[in-house]
Amino acid sequence: MQTSSGAKLDFGRVALLLVLLGTGWYFWDSPALWPLKLLVVMMHESGHALATLLTGGAVDRxxxxxxxxxxxxSRLPSGMMAQVAVYSAGYVGSALAGAFLLLATFRFRLRRLVLGAACLWLAVMGVLYAGDSFTLAFCLGTALVLALAAKYLPDGGVDMLNLFLAAFTALYVAFDLRSDLLHGAVGSASDATLLAHLTPVPSWAWAALWSFVSLALLGLFARWSLRAAPPENMGYGPQRLGRIR
Known part of the structure; x- marks a missing residue:
């Protein structure tokens, strides 16, 4: 399997990703996936928090x-563009998290470091910004679970976990798109509605735009991440070139 540029995709990883996407889709309403949904919601809210801090605002909880x-x-910064950035960051926050999860795991082989970074992120967000005991317990409890997985799972198990988290993140973005556009669930307190109040663009257009951008980012990073590694003996003439990752 090749990309348009001629780079070969790792068929095994692509097939596994498709299987995990199908599994997540089929069992979407299962209570077993509830913690993963909350994890993606935390990614979404973390996107808002990071954008708030980067634009000069302050996160309360x-x-x-x-x-x-x-x-x-949050206490939002002044200026329409800064507020648009903060309101929009939630839509792409979870998508970027899933995209970098794929990239770091399969392109740069940082599988355990990825889970360690996720543990640190959840612990910091919980301690600094959790607004209630439920949020704090979820952040610290999930951080502990991911830390144990990073320490005790074999490399293949860590790869599988990271790939499933990335696949589930992609599904969550897709289901948000379906909810917002097909079922009219852009509620009065949604990010899209807040953006519509701030700009002349209607809420459905904001939801469509950021959902499309999120899915495109996930697709682009997945394509890059799932390329097959070049053969070990690749080289030209008597001098062997370094391995390209």
């Missing part, structure tokens, strides 16, 4: 709820 909703309460 982040809350998660058992019904898979979340909120980032």
């Amino acid at each position: 982040i809350t998660l709820a058992a019904n898979e909703s979340g909120a980032c309460l």
Whole structure:
């Protein structure tokens, strides 16, 4: 299997990704996937928090709820462009997290470091910004689970876990798109509605734009990450070139 540029894709990884996407889709309503949905919501709210801090605002607290909703309460910076950036960051925050998860695991072989970084992120967000005991418990508990996985799972198990998390993130973005556009679930407190109040662009257009961007980013990073490694003996003439990753 090749990309348009001629680079070969690792068929095994592509097939596994498709299987995990199908599994996540089929069992989407299973209670077993509830913690993963909350994890993606935390990625979403972390996107808002990071954008707030980068644009000069201040984050007061982040809350998660058992019904898979979340909120980032911030003191927003002045200026329309800065506020548009903050409101938009949630849409792409989870997509970027999934994309970098794929890239770091399969392109740069940083599988355990990825889980370690996720543990640190959850612990920091929980300690600094958790707005209630449920959010704090979820962040610290999930951080502990990921830390144990990073320490005790074999390399293949860590790869599988990271790939499933990335696949589930992609599914969550897709289901958000379906919810916002097909079922009219852009509610009064949604990011798209806040953006519509701030700009002349309607909420459905903002939801479509950022959902498309999120899915495109995931697809681009997945394509890059799932390329097959070149043969070990690749080289030209008597001098062997370094391995390209």
